[in-house]
Amino acid sequence: MIRIAVVGSSSMDLVVTSAKRPMAGETVLGESFITVPGGKGANQAVAAARLGAEVTMVGCVGDDVYGEIILENLKKNHVHTKYVEPVTGSASGTAHITLSEGDNSIIVVKGANDFITPEYVEKAKKVIEESDIVLVQQEIPEETVEYLAELCSTLQKRLLLNPAPARKLSEAVIQQASFLTPNEHEFEILFDGRDRTEVLTEYPNKLFITEGKNGVRYFDGHEEKVVPSFEVEAVDTTGAGDTFNAAFAVAVAEGKSFDESLLFANRAASISVTKLGAQGGMPQRLEVERGFEA
Ligand code: RIB
Ligand code: NA
Numbered sequence: 001m002i003r004i005a006v007v008g009s010s011s012m013d014l015v016v017t018s019a020k021r022p023m024a025g026e027t028v029l030g031e032s033f034i035t036v037p038g039g040k041g042a043n044q045a046v047a048a049a050r051l052g053a054e055v056t057m058v059g060c061v062g063d064d065v066y067g068e069i070i071l072e073n074l075k076k077n078h079v080h081t082k083y084v085e086p087v088t089g090s091a092s093g094t095a096h097i098t099l100s101e102g103d104n105s106i107i108v109v110k111g112a113n114d115f116i117t118p119e120y121v122e123k124a125k126k127v128i129e130e131s132d133i134v135l136v137q138q139e140i141p142e143e144t145v146e147y148l149a150e151l152c153s154t155l156q157k158r159l160l161l162n163p164a165p166a167r168k169l170s171e172a173v174i175q176q177a178s179f180l181t182p183n184e185h186e187f188e189i190l191f192d193g194r195d196r197t198e199v200l201t202e203y204p205n206k207l208f209i210t211e212g213k214n215g216v217r218y219f220d221g222h223e224e225k226v227v228p229s230f231e232v233e234a235v236d237t238t239g240a241g242d243t244f245n246a247a248f249a250v251a252v253a254e255g256k257s258f259d260e261s262l263l264f265a266n267r268a269a270s271i272s273v274t275k276l277g278a279q280g281g282m283p284q285r286l287e288v289e290r291g292f293e294a
Helices: 038-052 065-076 111-115 118-123 123-127 142-155 171-176 182-191 194-203 240-253 258-272 285-293
Strands: 003-007 011-015 032-038 054-062 079-087 091-102 104-109 131-134 159-162 216-219 224-229
Touching: 003 038, 003 123, 003 240, 011 065, 032 038, 032 065, 038 054, 038 065, 038 079, 038 240, 054 065, 054 111, 054 118, 065 079, 079 111, 079 118, 091 111, 118 123, 118 142, 118 182, 123 142, 131 142, 131 240, 142 159, 142 171, 159 240, 194 216, 216 258, 224 258, 240 258, 258 285
Parallel strands: 003 054, 003 131, 011 091, 054 079, 131 159
Antiparallel strands: 011 032, 091 104, 216 224
């Protein structure tokens, strides 16, 4: 069994479905409301665990009822929670999600996720040392991502940095990370709108640009490649990126080639969008493999 450490956010997703998205100053009637566990870190942890990895989450929850639900949910999904601490006096992270007109829009309030400091990660150093690959995203403080990148590079641990939501990264972090997985929008911000092919060539087998329905693009050292995605009837695309990142990390850690790993990850992500909620459709290992046999 491969071991994965996820340093990242866990939140409660407050999801509204509405035929119409309200404009500024407008009120509309929506159709449904659900609260489901989410947050990019927790989503990636759950996805990796369902795919058969032994996963430890390093994160923080609030001392509210959401925090209890988030912790319970991680445990239920066989994610180790020894390093997920409740923060006294803080609310849990929340994501306010509107599903409308075939797309989602999200406001994230970090809450307790802001307490995932470099010092906090330092306390979990052992987990990082013992893992095959480390996953991180950007719903936690920037200095923590920087600290983790430095730590992983010192320990010679592979770090997959999912640069979502988008923000600029230092050259040091880009160098220290083993894998970067921006979507097209995040890529633009990360590399100042530079030419895609030019940037890809600079980061062979490191930079993987996810282009939704169009698949994933990377440069393998010889040529630029696109690994196709799978066509499905999408119910909710929230968490598809998280499923992709987790599945890619699992496959790479298992020693699969990049092409195989990307295909596996695309397949897992495509299954995830067929159900409501970020973690709703995240597949078990067998579901992904069955898809390949068909
Ligand atoms: O990547 C999807 C996640 O981003 C959601 O679960 C929500 O928590 C947002 O932060
Ligand atoms: Na889903």
